[in-house]
Amino acid sequence: MATSNKHDSDKAASSTTLRVGAVDLAIHRGSPSEYVPGEQIYIAPTQGYLEKLAYAIANNLPALLIGETGVGKTQAVRHLAWKTRNGLRRVNLNGATTVDEFLGKMLINEQGTYWVNGVLVNAMLAGDWILLDEINACLPEIAFCLHSLLDDDRMVVLMEYDGRIVRPHPDFRLFASMNPSEEGRYSGTKMLNEALLDRFPVVIRMDYLTEDEEVQAVMQQSGNSDEAMVRRMVRAANDVRAAIRHEKVFGSFSTRRVIDWARMALRFPEKESARYAVISKLTDFDAQTVTDIVDNYF
Numbered sequence: 001m002a003t004s005n006k007h008d009s010d011k012a013a014s015s016t017t018l019r020v021g022a023v024d025l026a027i028h029r030g031s032p033s034e035y036v037p038g039e040q041i042y043i044a045p046t047q048g049y050l051e052k053l054a055y056a057i058a059n060n061l062p063a064l065l066i067g068e069t070g071v072g073k074t075q076a077v078r079h080l081a082w083k084t085r086n087g088l089r090r091v092n093l094n095g096a097t098t099v100d101e102f103l104g105k106m107l108i109n110e111q112g113t114y115w116v117n118g119v120l121v122n123a124m125l126a127g128d129w130i131l132l133d134e135i136n137a138c139l140p141e142i143a144f145c146l147h148s149l150l151d152d153d154r155m156v157v158l159m160e161y162d163g164r165i166v167r168p169h170p171d172f173r174l175f176a177s178m179n180p181s182e183e184g185r186y187s188g189t190k191m192l193n194e195a196l197l198d199r200f201p202v203v204i205r206m207d208y209l210t211e212d213e214e215v216q217a218v219m220q221q222s223g224n225s226d227e228a229m230v231r232r233m234v235r236a237a238n239d240v241r242a243a244i245r246h247e248k249v250f251g252s253f254s255t256r257r258v259i260d261w262a263r264m265a266l267r268f269p270e271k272e273s274a275r276y277a278v279i280s281k282l283t284d285f286d287a288q289t290v291t292d293i294v295d296n297y298f
């Protein structure tokens with residue numbers, strides 16, 4: 001599907017490193033993990049954070065990505081995982097993820113009890129990458145085990161099992177993401193506690209793509225090739241984002257929503273599509289302001 005990346009992918013397959021800005025990333029050799037992400041459309045952002053992310057990966061430093069929903073946090077990690085042929089596992093640490101699912105748990109059958117590893121331990125042993133979404137919402141027990149993994153000792157202890165120590169495979173990398181919490185617009189989110197924040201040597205604040213980049217991303221992913229139309233959609237989205245910054249709107253307007261809107265506009269008029277792909281996701285209060293903004297463009 002991502003024809004624009006075909007050439008790059010051929011190049012990546014034939015070389016041993018991937019150059020990102022001034023950083024060289026090793027391309028994984030040998031049999032690939034089943035968790036290597038699929039090929040995807042990716043517009044390299046001009047903001048330069050991809051290079052900083054690559055720096056973190058090259059130096060085995062855990063990286064934290066902070067940005068509004070849909071700015072491309074997951075996409076950035078996924079893109080580098082795909083390009084370097086590394087497996088990527090994802091776990092959402094919102095309050096529903098238990099330490100059992102994260103580290104592992106004892107189960108019982110006719111033969112007796114046995115241990116199953118959780119997603120973190122599996123990724124550590126396999127040498128896959130792991131992306132922890134909504135890290136600011138993680139349970140204290142999970143924060144506690146992340147401390148020892150992110151500290152210099154770089155290990156986790158399976159206390160619930162036999163006290164064994166698990167150390168990461170050299171290819172294991174850890175990323176975390178969160179929405180900015182200062183504004184308090186994301187219900188249930190909170191500031192990441194300082195102790196955990198301190199353990200991320202690289203913290204990347206991401207913003208939306210520039211207008212031109214977002215137009216390209218939306219056209220390629222929605223299949224809508226009417227550039228003038230897509231540009232007006234992106235401008236409307238940017239006006240809404242400005243209104244959010246000025247606290248006139250409280251929801252969000254991600255690139256995902258622009259893609260949904262542009263895709264739907266292939267079949268229906270733009271304003272009607274906006275109602276179904278964007279405005280119906282907003283509160284009554286926000287809906288009025290966003291409708292007015294859309295009306296300015298269509």
Ligand SMILES: Nc1ncnc2c1ncn2[C@@H]1O[C@H](COP(=O)(O)OP(=O)(O)OP(=O)(O)O)[C@@H](O)[C@H]1O
Nearest residue numbers: 041042043068069070071072073074075217255256
């Ligand atoms: N650089 C980019 N190139 C192409 N598409 C992009 C890019 N950045 C974002 N997108 C598009 O925006 C969508 C949202 O990006 P992504 O899932 O990475 O956001 P996120 O920051 O992880 O959001 P959340 O906080 O909700 O997890 C992607 O599915 C993709 O379609």
Ligand SMILES: [Mg+2]
Nearest residue numbers: 073074133177
């Ligand atoms: Mg994400």
